Amino acid sequence: MTTKNILVFGEVEKGRLAPITKELLGGARRLSDQVGAGVNLLVAGALSGESLQDAAEFGTDIIYHATDPGYGEFSSDAYSFLAVELCKKIDPVLCLMGQTDLGRDIAPRIAARLGAGLCMDCVEVRFDPAQNIFVQTRPAFGGKALAEFSSPAGKLQVNTIRAKSMEPAATQAGRKSELMEIKEGPDPSAIKTKLVSVKVLETDGIKLEEAKIIVAGGGGLGSAEGFTIIKELADALGGVIGATRVPVDENWVPLSIEIGQTGKIVSPDLYIAIGISGAAQHITGMVSSKKIVAINKDPDANIFKISDLGLVADYKTVVPVLIEKIKESAR
Amino acid sequence: MEIIVCIKPVLDPDLPPAKFTVDGKKNEVIPPEGVPFVMSPYDALAVEAALRIKEAQGGKITVLTQGTKYAEEIMRKALAMGADEGVILSDPAFEDSDGFGTAHVLAQTVKKIGKFDLILCGRQAADWDAGVVGSLIAEYLNIPVVIRAKSIEVLDGVLKIERISTNGSEVFELGLPALVTLSSEMGQVRIPSGWGIISAAKKQVPKWGATDIGTDPSQTGAAAAVNRLVKLYVPVYERKCEMVTGKDPAEAAARLTEKILAIKP
Numbered sequence: 001m002t003t004k005n006i007l008v009f010g011e012v013e014k015g016r017l018a019p020i021t022k023e024l025l026g027g028a029r030r031l032s033d034q035v036g037a038g039v040n041l042l043v044a045g046a047l048s049g050e051s052l053q054d055a056a057e058f059g060t061d062i063i064y065h066a067t068d069p070g071y072g073e074f075s076s077d078a079y080s081f082l083a084v085e086l087c088k089k090i091d092p093v094l095c096l097m098g099q100t101d102l103g104r105d106i107a108p109r110i111a112a113r114l115g116a117g118l119c120m121d122c123v124e125v126r127f128d129p130a131q132n133i134f135v136q137t138r139p140a141f142g143g144k145a146l147a148e149f150s151s152p153a154g155k156l157q158v159n160t161i162r163a164k165s166m167e168p169a170a171t172q173a174g175r176k177s178e179l180m181e182i183k184e185g186p187d188p189s190a191i192k193t194k195l196v197s198v199k200v201l202e203t204d205g206i207k208l209e210e211a212k213i214i215v216a217g218g219g220g221l222g223s224a225e226g227f228t229i230i231k232e233l234a235d236a237l238g239g240v241i242g243a244t245r246v247p248v249d250e251n252w253v254p255l256s257i258e259i260g261q262t263g264k265i266v267s268p269d270l271y272i273a274i275g276i277s278g279a280a281q282h283i284t285g286m287v288s289s290k291k292i293v294a295i296n297k298d299p300d301a302n303i304f305k306i307s308d309l310g311l312v313a314d315y316k317t318v319v320p321v322l323i324e325k326i327k328e329s330a331r
Numbered sequence: 332m333e334i335i336v337c338i339k340p341v342l343d344p345d346l347p348p349a350k351f352t353v354d355g356k357k358n359e360v361i362p363p364e365g366v367p368f369v370m371s372p373y374d375a376l377a378v379e380a381a382l383r384i385k386e387a388q389g390g391k392i393t394v395l396t397q398g399t400k401y402a403e404e405i406m407r408k409a410l411a412m413g414a415d416e417g418v419i420l421s422d423p424a425f426e427d428s429d430g431f432g433t434a435h436v437l438a439q440t441v442k443k444i445g446k447f448d449l450i451l452c453g454r455q456a457a458d459w460d461a462g463v464v465g466s467l468i469a470e471y472l473n474i475p476v477v478i479r480a481k482s483i484e485v486l487d488g489v490l491k492i493e494r495i496s497t498n499g500s501e502v503f504e505l506g507l508p509a510l511v512t513l514s515s516e517m518g519q520v521r522i523p524s525g526w527g528i529i530s531a532a533k534k535q536v537p538k539w540g541a542t543d544i545g546t547d548p549s550q551t552g553a554a555a556a557v558n559r560l561v562k563l564y565v566p567v568y569e570r571k572c573e574m575v576t577g578k579d580p581a582e583a584a585a586r587l588t589e590k591i592l593a594i595k596p
Contacts, residue, residue: 074501101497104462104479107463108430108470109467109470109476111431112431112434112467113470117558118463120462120463121460135561136558139460140563141342141351141459142344144351145353145564145565145566146563147562148562149558149560152558155557157558192474192509193475193476193477193505194503194505195503196491196504197501198496199501200498201498213596255495255516256497256498262515264497269596270594272591280348283568287568293587295587305569305570305572306568306570308573309587309594310575311584318587321580325589326591329592
């Protein structure tokens, strides 16, 4: 007899729990209190003692740690195998993972193998106690629409969750969780793809998703040189630069700084949008920023509708003034 | 190299938000008049990837698409780009399938075709954006899968796939047959030539239904959908925007700076 539980497939970055995993644990904790379930966390690969403590303090009841070297690096085949085996054993009512490389890859595969319900890129998962079901909300049509789905009662749900959609739970210092080691490795016959190399495009300094200030540029910047100007503004403010789809497609900037439906989802304290018209596919990736400032030549640009502060101007004339004034104020 | 490509007609994703409306009673998008559906752009990349492989080492490209409305149009486009053959999967039993149902229809069709080395799909359809059908087809056929590829190389029966990841890219090796989904980093999609359009128009495209491919009726259509759409709506994200002005751009910029400094974390 297994206890009713929600399973979070966790991710580890440099030996510590990834921010998305803390968010998922927060969401799982809140849902589990409504459902009357425990929160279990599955993690694979090397893990520091601090992350185990993090997991406990962020609300995990049982940590399943897969320690076999076969789980040491990302493998869609191995991780799908691992998640399926654990789900068969502990029979969760809900399996949550991030809408990340891992989640995009394994969620459909796990759902297919377990005959589970599947909903990708959810911005909300709530529990409807009257029907005893989970209800998911997710963007569709490039962020132009939101869709709400109801899931059948009594069937496992595999859901991936968009970054910044769930709040991490308040940490409870000294909270304990049970640690279960999964020693068995993946079935060799399950491994059909081999990872041969990894290329990491490092953005200098702070990660886009964790930045407090982002200065983003769109097609309106007109060239790669435009990004040199806004980089200077970002530096003056102590922030980082981001971009919409167009500058990435035009090769002005690397893919790693794209914000939006097909890029990163961000939620900084301050988002300055320069030369960005405000296409749905971009807005869906930054709309939850605390304060949004827009600079655009076109007074009718959609971006102003979702901004707190706006300036109608050519960025080339006003951004240098901003840089100078901000530098002055820092002196 | 026998390549199968799966494509889907979608409402043009470049449609401006002002023209995008939803019927809240039916939970459906209302397609604006005179705006045709297009081949989902990621699927067009899959057709392009197939053509590049065929050009490099020969082979045959078969395109599959599901549905009645606009299926014919996008199929002609894929053939005009250079695909060899096509099949339209059309049956009332297939309509309003979810990702599982769609993948079931496509996997059954692949089984009927029998001979294949590689299946290519777009990373996600530009309407529902779920990005699951490729992976599900691979699961149903029990073949290896890599999603969000930017390049595909075939060397001595081994696939070498570079795929995009959050922090850059990863290279995988896998055997054939396999399924790969394509991402926009792959590059430009060709425009059909006049000759391509003429020869595509002459091609016969068979329509196969549930009995032709032997689908299980309990696995397809709206009734088989696992999670059900209960509400579709256009989100309103509006904020009250304070427009900053000045006698000239420099003064406006100076004022904006003060306001930014006041809210800066």
